Amino acid sequence: MPTTDPTPTHPEATHPETTHPEATHLRATHPHTPPQQKKLPLAGLLALATAVFITSLTETLPAGLLPAMSADLVVSESATGQTVTIYALGTALTAIPLTAATAGWHRKRLLLMAMAGFAAANTVTAVSGDYTLTMAARFVAGVAAGLAWALLAGYARRMAPVHLQGRAIAIAMAGIPVALSLGVPAGTYLGELLSWQAAFLVMTGLTVGLLAWTAALVPDYPGRPRGATPPMLRTLRVPGVTPVLFVTLVFVLAHTVLYTYIATYLTDLGMSGSTDAVLLVFGAASLVSIWIVGALIHRRLRVLTLAAVLLVGVAAALLAVFSDTPALVYAAVTLWGLGWGGAPTLLQTAAADAGGEAADAAQAMLVTLWNVAMAAGGVIGGLLLDLAGTSSFPWTILLLLTPVLLVTLTARTHGFPAVRPGAKQ
Template identity: 35%
Template structure:
């Protein structure tokens, strides 16, 4: 059996790791679907609870703020807990958050459910990233993280579009009830299938002098997420104002998700072979797709084609930054994951909030131009992070 040593701990052999990696991917699928569900149902939730679309978009921002504030502190506080028990507890909290949201009669109660989910999410990704790294040999880190991250793309491909279609057909409350049931199923799979790994003992494997590079990586990550979610939070609004019908939104999101999954499929192996080049190419394609959406609006065909490019390239972005952060060796994989999780959600919160303001004050095209500028800034900082290697 091949053994991996990551952060001073023995990992699970690569042949035995695949079932565990797949279970982690399923957990990511459920987690991302929980996080992004309001995006597809934003107009329906706004109408049902009699609030504006821009106010409803704050459900995404509020969730993200909880993650951003809690990710690093929770990772530090729980660093001595056994990983499997900790992950089971997190999935239980996710389930509770969806039950509260499903039963919510008011916007305030729905916000409470989202707060519980946000705190769960704050710890979830640091645990999952560290877990995946410890299951495989170091040379397979990029592929393992890409496979785990594919759960996010499947969430966009299947979870969000199907939940959107269901919510539009029978009510958004039902979509949250279904998601709560999915969380329970994933929790059972974790209990039965996932092998346990040791908790990280120390950060002794960290390389001195790499904190500056790590800071640049997480800054670039935050900017990329600002760019994406400035527009993606309001993607249903973009599609509806481009001429799509309400019934067509879910199928179009499905198309976007399929392209995101293809992006993960093709991009994952290159993160181990040529991480810097593939990262810049991926970010460049995200920027091109967003700019094309701005130029193509309000013509639906142009927006859909641009959205396929943008979301296809976005698929492997999480893996890009997870791999880059872990490979700085500035800290443990768990804390690297926590910083990526925190800054991702800073980006989501800022992007959703700014996007809502610009949407209300100017329009959806202006949202897209702002998103493009943030992605270009993310590329510039990422280049600087690769230059400052020592």
């Protein structure tokens, strides 16, 4: 999932080539500019990557545990799928107001509070046998994510020299594909070996370890002065911001419709024993994707974004037509991971570029829409499951990706330009 920081980046982190009137009007600088360094602070960035890993895995872990959770909570699988929806709703409802309310807080304090929230919510989820209590715990986890996603990417940017900020974000965002490639399959396997509750308790243990790591090795940064947050609605008038937000909303929706119910989808294909292997393939491809994006994003953001949409579209087409062939299902999942893995970094960077000096406001809206899409994907996927069955998922993805591709293609001046601001050709 993408992240945003309510604190502005230092002046060198912005692009002087971005001269949109609204972006210029919203210009703001920060008095606390960290000294330039030549290397990335890997210990701190890896801690942020671990925080991203925990938030991503907490959100998506039910996808691999859906049948077992459903049986123990005595509800349908579509109802259990709403544990992903309620998490995303918690984030969507709180990301912007929490960003504003905590703008002046020191960053480390905020990160520690957010991760403590995850530890508490995952513990309650593990010990709960009641569906209502589980949903409440998942909502609290989503609120904690609203805090975490509001600062992680900006935190990474502030820890790095200007010319390495894109790579710093890629390192922090690597927690997402690691969660998908290792976390979800491992959680699924642990759920099958022991119980789904054990998987959530392991998450609590990881979070407690991260709290100590963060306290010891992650640098602190001040918050933003009160009243310095740019108006959200005015940011929408900055050229390029709206196309990026639209692509984010619909692309994430398309992905979530299938991913939330991947275990159920594979069961209907007769591959119920392959869920962990399929998720491992998906996550490994996602890791390759984020490596490619990290290496090329500075100059090839538009090409990479178009490739991401097309790869996921081809994957959906394969699943729609050839899902009766396991080898082609694995091929489709590989393409899906290659397309999706770098998407958080691509979309977040596109929002920052389009917003210019209003990048923090643009990314706050991106976080909110991302989680609206996650919530909507769980609901729509559940409705499709009940009304049309899992075979409708790939066709729904293809339908949703059509406007995503069109908007990405047409937003070539602002939003997804051929040449990024500040990129040397």
